[in-house]
Amino acid sequence: MANGGNKAEEGAEIRGNILLRFAAPPAFYPLAGRLVPFFAILAAVLCAAGLYVGFFVAPTDATQGDSYRIIFLHVPAAWMSMFLYVVMAFWAALGLVLNTRLSGMMAAAIAPTGAMFTFLALWSGALWGKPTWGAWWVWDARLTSELILLFLYLGFIGLTSAIDDPRRADRAGAVLAIVGVINVPIIYYSVQWWNTLHQGSSVSMTKAPSMAATMLVGMLLMALAAWMYSIAATLSRVRSIILEREREAAWVRERELASAGGTA
Amino acid sequence: MNWGSLDAFLAMGGYGLYVWGSYGAALLCIAIEVWTLAHRARASKEKRP
Numbered sequence: 172m173a174n175g176g177n178k179a180e181e182g183a184e185i186r187g188n189i190l191l192r193f194a195a196p197p198a199f200y201p202l203a204g205r206l207v208p209f210f211a212i213l214a215a216v217l218c219a220a221g222l223y224v225g226f227f228v229a230p231t232d233a234t235q236g237d238s239y240r241i242i243f244l245h246v247p248a249a250w251m252s253m254f255l256y257v258v259m260a261f262w263a264a265l266g267l268v269l270n271t272r273l274s275g276m277m278a279a280a281i282a283p284t285g286a287m288f289t290f291l292a293l294w295s296g297a298l299w300g301k302p303t304w305g306a307w308w309v310w311d312a313r314l315t316s317e318l319i320l321l322f323l324y325l326g327f328i329g330l331t332s333a334i335d336d337p338r339r340a341d342r343a344g345a346v347l348a349i350v351g352v353i354n355v356p357i358i359y360y361s362v363q364w365w366n367t368l369h370q371g372s373s374v375s376m377t378k379a380p381s382m383a384a385t386m387l388v389g390m391l392l393m394a395l396a397a398w399m400y401s402i403a404a405t406l407s408r409v410r411s412i413i414l415e416r417e418r419e420a421a422w423v424r425e426r427e428l429a430s431a432g433g434t435a
Numbered sequence: 436m437n438w439g440s441l442d443a444f445l446a447m448g449g450y451g452l453y454v455w456g457s458y459g460a461a462l463l464c465i466a467i468e469v470w471t472l473a474h475r476a477r478a479s480k481e482k483r484p
Binding site: 226227229230231236237238240241244245248283284287290291294295298299301302400404407408410411414415 | 438447448449453458478
């Protein structure tokens, strides 16, 4: 006899199965494919709105002039560089613990986009540092720890691509990613822990409320755009990784036969 | 509106090199990544002999 308790259990089991189903590459591949254009369009719209607010609505800064407009790129890039590293380490750790196929692929898919945002944070930082500090680069805690983050990303990419067996590459990369995650709170709190040249919070935030509001809106729109872009890029890359790794699997063969003559 | 003319917009109050150097690099990076992703997606779907 089925009672309420059993029904609830059945419901939980079905939901669990749905999650598990999409954790398997054959089901995740088409799902990711449907999500990529959605997130890409969202990223483009948010980026256009953010740039409009950043360049045409937000006023010129009283102390930094228009050089401060680098903030709309610099801060979102720096946020994404740290956030993506944590997400990458999370997937890597999950793969290490549960030994699931998709986890390692997700970590590998995030790394290049994370490295790109880290590079952009450093590059835009140098171009902002020159007019405001008088130096492209200083060896201060914030800048140095962000540079270490770039080396961690590049180390992860280099290590995983140097090992032929993907599952072994995932495990080796996971250890590096997990150890390196300690660097993220160091970057984040560096401006509080050490006396750095890098400002703590943005100078614009303490100005007149109307100014702060438009600057903040522009920055948040750009941060959301960077987030949506990262999701689209990661999902697109993980699709390629899935096909590259599972090309001998039956489901890939079946897909190819089904799409023969049609569009892939 | 902050800018009286296109020249003023491009000059960025004298910081044009720094501002456009940043956004230009971002545009270039994203263009390269999108191209790489599209190329990789095509290659991964290619039929094998």
